[in-house]
Each structure stands twice: as C-alpha cells, then as structure tokens.
Amino acid sequence: MPLFRRHKNTTPAEETNPLVERVAIGEPEASTPPEAETVSPAPPASPVDPGVASAPKAPPEPKEYIPAADVALGCRGLVKRFGDFTAVNAIDLDVKRGEIFGFLGPNGSGKTTTIRMLCGVIAPTSGDAKVLGCDVVANPELVRQRIGYMSQKFSLFEDLTVDENLRFYAGVYGLESDKFAQRRAYVLRMADLEGRENELTANLSVGWKQRLALGCATIHEPELIFLDEPTSGVDPTARRHFWDLLYELAASGITLFVTTHYMDEAAHCSRLAFIYEGDIIAEGSPREIRDRFMHESVFEVEVDDVQTALTVLEAATDIPEVYLSGALLHVNTGERTDGAELLEAHLRVHGLVPRKIAGVQPTLEDVFVHLVSEQRATTPRPIKT
C-alpha cells in the first residue's frame, strides 16, 4: 500500500487502496436495499444532488465496511459538504489500537470537521466510519460513551471548581460513586491539582487547565481520545509534561487521535496523516513520511541578514521553497545535486556571505511545507461536485 497518495479526482481511493472495496454508504444497516447508496444520511443543507455527487464512486454492490480487529478507528470515503463547499473529500483512515495518530494540516483543511464526524457530532454527507467497532453514523451515542474529546479551548466550566468540573463529567458518563472517587484521585494526581480541588477553574493557569481538561476527557477511561490541538497556547514545559501524559495513556493501550501544528509533536506520533483542503495527501510513520516522500535536498543556511536572504531566495525561480526555521533558513533546492553551490551563488550576487550552508535530513516541517506548497502550486482545488 503506498504511503503517500494524492487524491486529485473523485475516485482516489480505488486506485490507491486496493485492499478495501469502496462502499458508498447511505444507511449503514445491512437491511438497507442497494439503492440506499445514493441516499446520504444528513444532506439537508446541501443543494447538491447526492445521487449525482456520489455516482462516480458507486461500487458495483454495496457491502458493509468492517475494519480489521486491531483498528480502533477506521473510515472509508468519508465526505462532508457544506453547500457547495467540500470540507472533507472522501478520506480513508486506519488508526490502530494503542497508537498515537497525528492528524496534520493547515488551518481550515478539514481537521476539525473530520474529528467532529468521527465523534458523531455531525453526520457525514456520505461515507462510513467505525469507531471502536461501532458505526458512528448509526450509533453516535454509543460511540460518545466510549471516547474522550479535548479541544484547544479546554472547554472547562470556568465558573465551576476543579472538583465540580470532574463531578459533572463523571456524572455525564454515569460513573458510580466509588469509581468516581478512584478516578478523581487519579486525575488530581495526574494533573498535579491535589489540594486545589475547590479552586475555581478560572483561576488556574493554562498548564493546569490543560491537564484538568485531559482529566475530564478521560474520567470515564475512554478507549480512544480525540485531542484537537491540545497544546496550542501552552508553554514548552507544560507541553512536554502534557506529552509525557499522552505517552502514559498510549502505553496503557489507549488510542490517541491528535491534531497539532507543532512538528516536534508530530514527530512523537506513531503514525501521521496530512490533510490538505479535505484530501489526505500523505500518510505513514514520521520516518516513512520523511524517507519515502522527501527525495529533495534540504539545506540549512546560516547568514547574518536573514531577512534579505529570505527575500532573495524567495525571488529565485530555481529554488522551490525557502522558509525561516528559528534563526536559520531552510531551503529546499529540489532534486538537483549542486544545491549548496546554487545557494551560495544566489546569496553572493546580492553581497550576502553565508556563514554556513549544510545539507540536513529533511525535518517533518520541511516535508509539511513542501507538501502544502506543492499542492498549492500544482493542483488548483479540484471541483468535486
């Protein structure tokens, strides 16, 4: 199975994923007659005729999608349209139990919409999603009982105390009182909030709020946790501490589905998927993504006048990508072999003397920037309807 695939038309998954038969799902139950494939479950806002829309994807005969036993979360052909806008375009995902799965992509690329569909908050326009063996479309409430969700807003009740927040979420999941006592003790220890149970949540600083939010999202010991940019706006120490907690959770067999903009965090994931404008454009372990995808050379350039150097290199037509990485420039010189010389020549023409030009292993950030800029350059947004 190819690790990197690019969907540029309406029938991507058949070509790239021969193991799985494509099923356009309207009604997930087996009792549904075959013509149900053209019936999307919740399309009322969409003026698009679902029959026409899904016609190219229609398989010869609909068959229920059953993921492998070790898959905690799987989806096939998941689509979400808002009117004419396709937010998520027929994506396939497989997340194994106990994995930390990183879901990356620029803002507005469909990450949150995908999570909301996988949590059963919104119904997909079409497609099939199984979470922990349950059909999310048919039984969202069964799924919600068994998953945890934490967003970047932390979503705590700020005018409730630490204890009241925990009590509320424990009650929502119907925890028995002795179980609650045990989980509460665990969360307070985990979040380093022992002795602060009666403090108002509003008075906690960000790191504590973040860990309390994780505690609330895991109070019912979910088997799968969705974390939507859980570390945005948190200082590096708290971020590190938080990731230690995530490792602990993963080690205990819990599956984590994480979105992030921090590439160092992405590197911590067992597997990654890149989503861009609703399409999954790359998938695999961080190492696989770096090795298999990035055939191009990346150089790290140290120069005194970074701003001018950036402008100069951006203007150069034979240099595909350049961007600031800390105080250094990262430059992708494409597949040519004389990248270092080329860079030096460009800089010297403008009187800039580089202190150092060194070829480096492409980082995930290089790959990410490359993927996004390549998509932007080569593929105008495909028309999906």
Add this chain to the structure above:
Amino acid sequence: MSWSRIKLLIWKEFRQLRRDRMLLPLVFLQPILQLIMFGYVVGSDVTNIQTAIIDQDRTTISREVETAFANVGYFTITAHPDSEIEMRPLMDGEKIQMAVIIPPGFGEALERRETAPMQLIVDGADSKTASVASGYAMQVLADFSQARAESTGLVPSGAGIDARVRVLFNPTLRSVNAMVPGLVAFILMLSSMGLMSQAVVRERERGTLEQMFVTPITRGEYLWGKLTPYILLSTVQIVFIMGVGIYWFQVPFNGDVLVISAGMLLFMFSTLGTGLLISTVSKTRHQALQMTMFYMIPTIVLSGFIFPIESMPAPVVPITYLIPLRYALIILRSNFMKGSGFVALWPEFAAMAAFSIAIFAFALSRFQKRLAD
C-alpha cells in the same frame, strides 16, 4: 432522555448561577427599579389639575358642585373668574388646565328636576391631561348627581346632570395598577430572554457547548437542563414582582393564581424560545445582547406596554398581533384587575400557545442545525 443527566445539567447551571455576581441584582434589583420608574415616573397619574370655577349661578347647589371638585383630590381650584372671557387668558397662560362653567339657573333647574346643563372646558394642548381631566370631572359630576339623588330623594325626571362615566375596576384610575401587571410580563420577558441567550452563547464562546455534544448528553437533555433553571428563576422573579406590586405599591389583586401561572408559563416558553433563537444567531454575548435590544424596542412600543394599542394608527394595529407580549399583557392586566378567567381570555391563551409552539419549534430546529454546521 436520561433524567439523571438532566438533573446534573440543572445542578451545574445553578452552581454557575450562584457564582454570577450580577445575577442577584439583575433578578431582584432590576424589577424594583423598573417598578419605581414605570410605576411612579412614566405612569404618573394626573393629579393637581389647575381648575377655574366660573360660578354664574351662585346658589347652594353650585357651591356644592365646587366643593365636590375640590374634595376629590385631583383638582386644585385656583381661580374664580366671572365669565368665560375672563377665563381665557388663564388657560392661554397655562395657569389652568380646566374650567367648570356653572351657568345661571343651574340650581333652579335641578330643583325643578330638569336637566341642568353645565360646561367643562379643557385645555387640549396636553391631550393626555385633557382626557384624564375630563374623565375625572365626569366622574365627580356623576358621583355628585348620585349623592344628591340619594339624599334628597329627588330623582331627576329629565337627564339630571347627564354625565355618567363609570370607571370600572380601577375606579381611581391609578396607572400603577395597570403598570404592575404589565411589568410582571415585561420583566419576565427581559430577564428570561436575556439570561437564556447569554447562558447558551457563553457556552458556545467557551467551547463547553461543543464539548458537551461529544459526551453522551443529547440535545434534548441539554435543552431541558438549560431551560429548567431559567423557568424556575423566572418564576421566583414573577412572584417577587407581584409581591412588591401588591404589598408595596398597593395594587389590588382580584385575579386567579392559576390563570396567571398558566399564562406566564406559556409566555415564558415564547420568551425562552426567543432567547434560544437569539443564541443560535449570535457568536458572542455582545451580539446576543444587541439582538435582545433589537427585539425589545418594537416589543415595548407595539405591545401596549406603555402606549395603548387603541391610540395607535390603524395601519399599525395589525402588527401588534404579532407581538407575544401583547397577549401576556392582556391576560395579566385583565386577570389582575378584573379576575377574568380562561373563558374570557381564551383567544389570548390560544394566540400565546400558538406563538410559544411556533417560536420554540423554530428555535429548536435552528439550534439543531447550528450544532450540525
């Protein structure tokens, strides 16, 4: 629907309300302030009407008429001009608002049990005072006529003093009596709509709304968990305002608690539904507040809360039927003052039920859709 989860949501809401420092002033101080403002300032009764008596009859009976005017408490007799011509400069100079002309032969006519004409001149420059003053004057004369008939046994064979306005149910025409029941509905609307929309939008702003719908909480549970605390809070508020109105402002209560409760509950659903609707179109609490104000102004003007619907221009009147507060005001005022029951008020109840169902159903569908986007 899980009752235990609804209970949990109610518990959570009350905990949050308890920590809201602005809540108590809003719920209890605001009604008092508004009662004072609307009860004393806006709806102030016309008293102390400067009156001139032109007594051209100069009999005992004419002096009795003057005394009757002086004693009723609304008129202050400030001048005794001899003729209408002498009176005019007083009225032009705003020295008097009303003049009572008792023509010669007035007493004699009454003695002869004939119709005794007399004249009231009212300054129409201030239309409200004019109508109130003439109303009072007619009342005074009617009472006088009645009292005279009883004491002398002389029932006028003609029309007597033919002025027979009887003001029912609010004989002294204290406007605070009509204002207090109106305020009950108005404040109920203001606070239930405002608090409801703020509460939902606050959860949307903080992301807790989103969070709740990835838990097993269903939309129905969430809504009941949200509505119940505000229904209870609004009920406490209504009882409080009615208590202040009855015991402090001495508004007589002739109504039926059952009718008022039923009416207010129906009305509450329409206001809470409107609050919910506002919350679905507002991204921030500030927007929700502006939307509330946007809704309030036509409601205040067109419902009959301050300006009587009877005095509105004819093309405007049909619009007032679209204002739920209109019906709530009729139910409250009629029941408060006259004790009107379900039989008399069924059109208002039917209209309010229809509005509540329509608004609430629309709000629910918008709420569902808003979550789905």
